[in-house]
Amino acid sequence: MSPRRNTRPSLTKSSPDTPHSSRDTSLDTILGNPTRGADTDQASGSPTGRQLDATESQHPTVQVSEITSATAIRDGSLSVSLDNYSLSPELVPLLSEPDATSGIRTFKTRTYVELEEGGTVLLGRDSEQNYRARAGTELVASGPRLEQVEGSLLWRRIAHLDVTQHADSNLPPTRAFRKNWGVDPRFTLSELLTIDNVHYKVVTRTDARESPITYIQSPAHPIYDFDLLEATLRHVPDEQPRGAIQVPPDNHWEIDARLPFEKPLTAYVRDFFPEVTTVTLENIARKQFELSNDSPFADAAGLTALRQIYSSWQNATLSPHPQWSDPLLMLPILPTSSASRGAARSIALPHPSSTGTLNRLDFDPLRFQRQWLLYLTSYSPVEFKRFMAALLTRNGYTVIEPNSFNSFPALVFRRTGHDYVFFMSLHRTRIPKISLPMYMNPKTADLRLETQVGGVAAKAVNDAHSANKIIWLKGGTEIRPGVADTIFIIRDDNARL
Structure with a gap:
């Protein structure tokens, strides 16, 4: 494994009115407004009284400069007092109990x-993923570097951070894996990986598949399902599994200290499907986890597949796992009921708030309220x-x-990352089903596909159909009493051709 390129962002200095060394008052603010949540989908108020999720987040402007090989790096935050980051003592009882391994409270x-010297501070990461004290106004932590006291749930300030490189070295120092995750093989039945005479518990299960990357895990964690991994990434990301590979020529094992996942799984989905409902968001992430792992529980091959999918999203490249990279390809085919006396064929719509199962995609109109009201x-x-084309494009x-x-x-559309083509007929419904009377069938009306969608789209559909790469969908609006308005997409087997 080659070490990462060492770049240090130079953050824009804060104004005197908002110094980095300001006490965290975020908890005071949250408690002062108990109706506001702080989950994955941070919402803002809407005129209708519902929560309106922000579609974009603001990122600080950074300048990246190279660090020359002979430069000594000193942490300027050593002169900053941790007292400036302390949480008010009366708010500490509102935090969760300390994590049994990391001591982190949420x-x-x-x-x-909690600090060895006393007090409790907000914990964050800097641009190089080091732990630091963080002010409530910061996106990237800039306070003093912190580390966990070995054998304790308390943390302390790192006393000395000089890193001097030899002038003849062109590579930055690599981050070492410092987690105390070793176990005594006499007292564990789990599969172990031994590196430098330290025995590590590995992410596996009885039917685990082969993978070029092995993952070691915290001995305090059981086998990972979606909920455990999501909670770990959300609350204690430094406790997530780490990759380990064999390095030639002697095939010795090395641990990659970098974090496999930069954010919770639902946050990756939100980045690339910004307008889906919160229920759909979790259903996509859960289904993707289970398909990638071929099980409700993780193995090394599944974790690697998830990383590959997220990388293909971020780089807009073909995915090695297209069937797991697009939620429209993960949808089940819903059955169409046969016509009966006095009733047309129809497709029953699953309830939009059903959790745990991905059987429809829903988009929240409050995330694009102006377009929705105009529609x-x-x-x-x-x-x-x-309207639907703009929604898909966004x-x-x-x-x-x-x-x-x-x-x-x-509509006919595609997505970068795979070569499937989608054909979606559009419907408006005020009941929990889509009615399909014969007079609404373009084939019954002897309507040419070119007339319905245009020549370019018709050719794309025909070519994809010949290659067995066409996906038939139905989508539109569902507006009915007692249920939040939604824009839905389902998959069916009613071929247009």
Whole structure:
């Protein structure tokens, strides 16, 4: 494994009104407004009284400069007092109990640690993923470096941080793995990996698949399912498993100290599907975890597959696992009921708030409220197509330009990362099903595909159909009493061709 390129972002200095060394008052603010949540989908108030999630987050501007090989790096935060980061003592009882391994305490999505010298501070990471004290106003922690006291749940300031490199070295120092995760093989039945005479528990299960990367894990953690891994990444990310590989020529084992996952699994999904509902968000992440691992429980091959999927999303490249990289490919095919006396064929819609199972995608109108309110004033099929095309585009799909044909609205679209093509007929419903009377079937009306969606889209559908790469979908709006308005997509087997 080659060491990472060492770059240190130079953060814009804060103004005197918002110094980095300010006491964390975020807990005071949260407690002063108990109706506001702080979960994965941070929301803001909407005029309708529902929570309106922000679609974009603001990132600080950074300048990246190279560090020359002979430079000595000294942490300027050594002169800053930790007292400036202390949490008010009266708020400490509101934190969770310390984690049995790391000592980290949580409140909502924030993490805190108790100091050896006394006091409790907000914990964060700097641009190089080092632990530091963090002010409540910061996105990137800039306070004093912190470390856990060995054999204790308490933390302390790192006393000396000079890193001097030899002038003839062109590589930065690599981060060493310093977790005390060794176990006594006499007292564990788990599969172990031995590195430098230290025995580590590995991420595995009885039917685990082969993988070029092995993952060691905290001995305090049981086998990982989605909920455990998601909670670990959210609250104690430094306790997540670490990769280990064999390095030639002697095939000795080395541990990669870098974090395999930079954020919770749901946060990766939110980055690339920004307008799905919170229920859909978790359903996608859970389904993706279970498909990648071929089980509700993780193995090394599954964790590596998830990392590959997220990398393909971030780099807009073909995914080695396309069937797990797009939630539309993960949807089950819903059955269509047969026509009966006095009733047309129909597809029953699963409830939009069903958790734990990905059987439909839902998009929250409060995330695109202006477009939604404008759509509600129009009944034109052409405007319906434009509204749905814009929604798909904002969530990462490439839609072939819809034509101006005013009947049987449908869209044809793709997504970077795989070569499947989607054909989606559009519907508006006020009941929990999609009715499919014969007069609404374009094939019954003898309507040519080119007329319905245009020549370019029709060719894409025909080519994909010939290659067995076409996916048939139905989507649209569901507006009914007692259920939040939603834009849905389901998968069916009613082929247009």
